[in-house]
Every structure is written in C-alpha cells, then in structure tokens.
Amino acid sequence: MKFLLSLLLLACALLSPDLLLNVASAQQPRIKDYNNNGWYMYFGDHKLSDxxxxxxxxQLRRHNIIADPQQLLIRTGVNYNLTPGAMLTLGYGFIETHPYGDYPAAGTFPEQRIYQQLQLQGSLARLGLSHRYRLEQRWVRQPEASAYTYLNRARYMLKATLPFSGNTLEPGELFLAAYDEVFVGFGKNVRKNIFDQNRAYVALGYKISSGAAVELGYLKQIVQKADGVVFEHNQTLQVSLFHNLNFARSN
Structure with missing residues (x-):
C-alpha cells in the first residue's frame, strides 16, 4: 500500500506539478518566468568496504540549453550502508549561481551547503523504487552582501525505473525512469518560499554495465522565489551519467 500511494503521488506530480502549489499560494498574485535550461550531470557512489x-x-547547469551559465554544483559525501537497501550519507556541497531568466539575481553568488540523507531502495514487481530523504543546512551569500544568510531545507524524492524487458535491469538494456522531488524551506530566514520548488522528471536510460548507466530526460522544474511572487517554470534537458566503482573488491 505504501508503494502504491507513492506511485500515485509521483504520477500526479508528473502530470501536473502546479497542483502542489495551489493550496500554498492560491490567494497570491503570480508572475511566471519561463526558461529553457540544460543540466549535464555526473553521479558516483563508490564502495570502499562493505x-x-x-x-x-x-552538475553543470546551463541557461538556454547550453549557451549561458546557470549554476555549477559540486557535491561530495561519506556513505554508510545500513542494509543492502538503506544508505546514509553525510556530505558537503558548493553551488555557484549566475543571473538568468527575466527576473535574474543582481549578480553571481555562492552557496555552501551541508546535508544529511537517507536513501531506501525497493521494488514493486518489475518496478524499481528509490526513496530519498534529505536535510540541508545552507549558507547563501546574496549578490553585494558581505555575509552569508543561513537557511534550512528539506527534500523528498521518489524515483521509479522500469526495464524494457525482463524482471530486473541488466547491463545492455534500456529502461524508463521517472521521479518527482519536492523542496520545503523552514526556519527563521525562510521568507515566503516555504514551498521552495518541485521537480518532475521522465527519461530514457541505458544500463552500460553493473556499475554504470546513462539517462536522457526532460525535467519540469517549478521554483518559487523568496518574494513569493515570481515562479520560475523551467523546461530542462537532463543528461546524466551514473558510474559507481567498487574499491572494496581489492581489500
């Protein structure tokens, strides 16, 4: 029942992400800022021991698909495997954001971030499911500011993968992937964007080997800015490489 409810929420978000905004901001005026972006990404989880x-x-994020800079994101962390299907991560991220869109920031600004994460893996028949729960402590220095502002944010992502053939995803096979991730800000500096953003994604993937896969997909990202008035609607091309190395084998 838990998996079925999660799949229903994922399907609703993919079909109409705006539904997630209606309750929080139905009485507020909205300005919609439409952008076309491209995100080019590498992810790796590398085992050092059991x-x-x-x-x-x-992640290299570009505005106008590839022409202009949007963001540079570098993230690392330490993983601890509780069970074969549950992993904890404690990590750090650096993000540099550039002005883009019709309502840009006043200039380029940095962010330093610490995060804690729990990721759960499961399946429902042929469907692979991943639940990711993440807490972030963020230090953002706005353009022309002399000090960083501290922010808190919580994120939840549900991702599903479906192999084209067979009950499990094997090397050399194509698969479909979809996810939805919601971001919620909290704390004294949250301002008006308690709802921070939502990301709905669908992609075609190819499993290269037991530790590597690529995905080519489309992301619909809705971002509420801190003033609570401007909502970015970002149509985004995503190109992702997942490459996991296992150094434990040589220990």
Missing amino acids: RWGVHTEV
Whole structure:
C-alpha cells in the first residue's frame, strides 16, 4: 500500500506539478518566468568496504540549453550502508549561481551547503523504487552582501525505473525512469518560499554495465522565489551519467 500511494503521488506530480502549489499560494498574485535550461550531470557512489563509501557529484547547469551559465554544483559525501537497501550519507556541497531568466539575481553568488540523507531502495514487481530523504543546512551569500544568510531545507524524492524487458535491469538494456522531488524551506530566514520548488522528471536510460548507466530526460522544474511572487517554470534537458566503482573488491 505504501508503494502504491507513492506511485500515485509521483504520477500526479508528473502530470501536473502546479497542483502542489495551489493550496500554498492560491490567494497570491503570480508572475511566471519561463526558461529553457540544460543540466549535464555526473553521479558516483563508490564502495570502499562493505559498509563505507564516498559520494561524488558534479552538475553543470546551463541557461538556454547550453549557451549561458546557470549554476555549477559540486557535491561530495561519506556513505554508510545500513542494509543492502538503506544508505546514509553525510556530505558537503558548493553551488555557484549566475543571473538568468527575466527576473535574474543582481549578480553571481555562492552557496555552501551541508546535508544529511537517507536513501531506501525497493521494488514493486518489475518496478524499481528509490526513496530519498534529505536535510540541508545552507549558507547563501546574496549578490553585494558581505555575509552569508543561513537557511534550512528539506527534500523528498521518489524515483521509479522500469526495464524494457525482463524482471530486473541488466547491463545492455534500456529502461524508463521517472521521479518527482519536492523542496520545503523552514526556519527563521525562510521568507515566503516555504514551498521552495518541485521537480518532475521522465527519461530514457541505458544500463552500460553493473556499475554504470546513462539517462536522457526532460525535467519540469517549478521554483518559487523568496518574494513569493515570481515562479520560475523551467523546461530542462537532463543528461546524466551514473558510474559507481567498487574499491572494496581489492581489500
């Protein structure tokens, strides 16, 4: 029943992400800012032993698909495997954001971030399911500001993968992938964007080997800015490489 409810929420978000905004901001005026972006990403979870590992991640995010800078994100972390289907991560991220869109920031600004994460893996028949729960402590220095502002944010992502053939996803096979992730801000500096953003995604993937896969997909990202008035509607091309190395085999 838990998996069925999760799938229903994912399907609703993919079909109409705006439904997630109606309750929170139905009485507020909205300005919609439409953008076309491209995100080019690498993710790796590398095992050092049966329990311990490291996370590595680089994302190059571009405005106008590839022409202009949007964000650079570098993230790393320490993984601890509680069970074969549950992993904890403690990590750090650096993000540099550039002005883009019709309502841009006043200039380029940095963010330093610490995060804690629990990721659960499961399945429902042929469907692979991943639940990711993440807490973030963020230090953001706005353009022309002399000090960082501290922010808190919680995130939840449900991702589903479906192999084209067979009951499990094997090397050399194509698959479909979809996810929805919701972001919620909290704390004294949250301002008006308690609802921070939602990301709904669908993609075609190819499993290269037991530790590597690629995905080519479309992301609909809705971002509420801190003033609670401007909502970005970002149509985004996503190109992702997942490459997990297992150094524990040589220990």
